Amino acid sequence: MDDTILRRTWAEIDLDALAHNYQQARQKIGPKVKYLGVVKADAYGHGAIQTARELETLGTDYLAVSSLDEARELRHGGITAPILILGHTPPEMTPQLIEHHLTQTVSAQAKAEAYSAAAVACGGTLRIHIKVDTGMSRLGFLVRGGHFTGGIEAIFRSCALPNLEAEGIFTHFAVADEDGGGDEQYTLEQFSIFTQVLDALAEKGRTFPLRHCVNSGALARYPEMYLDMVRPGIALYGVGADAERLDLRPVMALKSCVSTIKIFDPDTDVSYGRTFRTREKTRVGVLPIGYADGLFRSLSNRMSVQTIQGPAPILGRICMDMTMVDLSGLDHVHVGDEVELFGTRQRVDLLAALIGTIPYELTCAVSKRVPRRYIKGGEVVEESLRLLL
Numbered sequence: 001m002d003d004t005i006l007r008r009t010w011a012e013i014d015l016d017a018l019a020h021n022y023q024q025a026r027q028k029i030g031p032k033v034k035y036l037g038v039v040k041a042d043a044y045g046h047g048a049i050q051t052a053r054e055l056e057t058l059g060t061d062y063l064a065v066s067s068l069d070e071a072r073e074l075r076h077g078g079i080t081a082p083i084l085i086l087g088h089t090p091p092e093m094t095p096q097l098i099e100h101h102l103t104q105t106v107s108a109q110a111k112a113e114a115y116s117a118a119a120v121a122c123g124g125t126l127r128i129h130i131k132v133d134t135g136m137s138r139l140g141f142l143v144r145g146g147h148f149t150g151g152i153e154a155i156f157r158s159c160a161l162p163n164l165e166a167e168g169i170f171t172h173f174a175v176a177d178e179d180g181g182g183d184e185q186y187t188l189e190q191f192s193i194f195t196q197v198l199d200a201l202a203e204k205g206r207t208f209p210l211r212h213c214v215n216s217g218a219l220a221r222y223p224e225m226y227l228d229m230v231r232p233g234i235a236l237y238g239v240g241a242d243a244e245r246l247d248l249r250p251v252m253a254l255k256s257c258v259s260t261i262k263i264f265d266p267d268t269d270v271s272y273g274r275t276f277r278t279r280e281k282t283r284v285g286v287l288p289i290g291y292a293d294g295l296f297r298s299l300s301n302r303m304s305v306q307t308i309q310g311p312a313p314i315l316g317r318i319c320m321d322m323t324m325v326d327l328s329g330l331d332h333v334h335v336g337d338e339v340e341l342f343g344t345r346q347r348v349d350l351l352a353a354l355i356g357t358i359p360y361e362l363t364c365a366v367s368k369r370v371p372r373r374y375i376k377g378g379e380v381v382e383e384s385l386r387l388l389l
């Protein structure tokens, strides 16, 4: 790849950190519990194929994505591990699900019936995981309160339909990553409902080889809930509330460089909207990164970028393609030098907290214009351009 492209703005993906995070989780769950790596949304911005390939090499048992298209991308990239589609797939796509050996989430009896009919029509068997809504109130069979008996009956009937293989059953937690009495209580309740569902189905003779409910938050907090498989996403990427608790390393670093340096006089307005005015002579660096690269505009005037010599505060508004930083006093920083927006020196969690969001949103937002550079053992092993050049 042309190096000048990479010298603009790029994301480094540390595959050794990914392996470390995977091993940390493996150690925590022990040899009997299976591992499903969540690689939806282009592996939270890290690159789905590269991430899945690495996880496959490491020995992951399962992968998960949110849609058929994401699953097809992985199969197209040569990934052979079992893949669970967490979201909805139109039942008329059942032949594709079967052809690509994909596992489909089933969240209601009507959907199970449609998948079954489509599988019968094409003469194949569709592997499914039943999703139970224990309190997230999103997808899943209703089982709370007065819905319990009807819910069990609906799941039981769904699993017995022809040409469906009910391999798994799962639920998703709403607040497993939050500390504090009320939230812990809520998670325990969700788990208790899930267990009651499993027991009621077992009594009717329906058991599942793969029962799972643990996301990253629960991985850190609730070992008693691991069951047959865990399902972490953000913990795999080494960020989020529990990264420290689990001794994880951030996988992605967003980097840019200094394209121009200018010395401005006092009382100079910088960038759109004139939200910053220099007080004294100011040495300003222009970075070729903006909100179109995934640097949230709401971080304007609120964060610093990390230079070789220390932090350089952002001055004024972040533009679509450019951002200005204060390099006064950072005399060793020159045109062409690298800066880190987030990564190991400045955690993405910190930036997310500054603008009242979660790190997931920031890594997912790193856009198509930003090439991903994969590092292993200190070497660049792959450079992936997202623009169709």
Ligand SMILES: *Cc1c(COP(=O)(O)O)cnc(C)c1O
Binding pocket: 038, 086, 172, 214, 215, 216, 217, 231, 232, 233, 234, 235
């Ligand atoms: C995204 C997702 C996960 C992973 O969540 P993290 O908080 O990133 O660990 C697990 N299960 C389901 C159903 C999800 O949608």
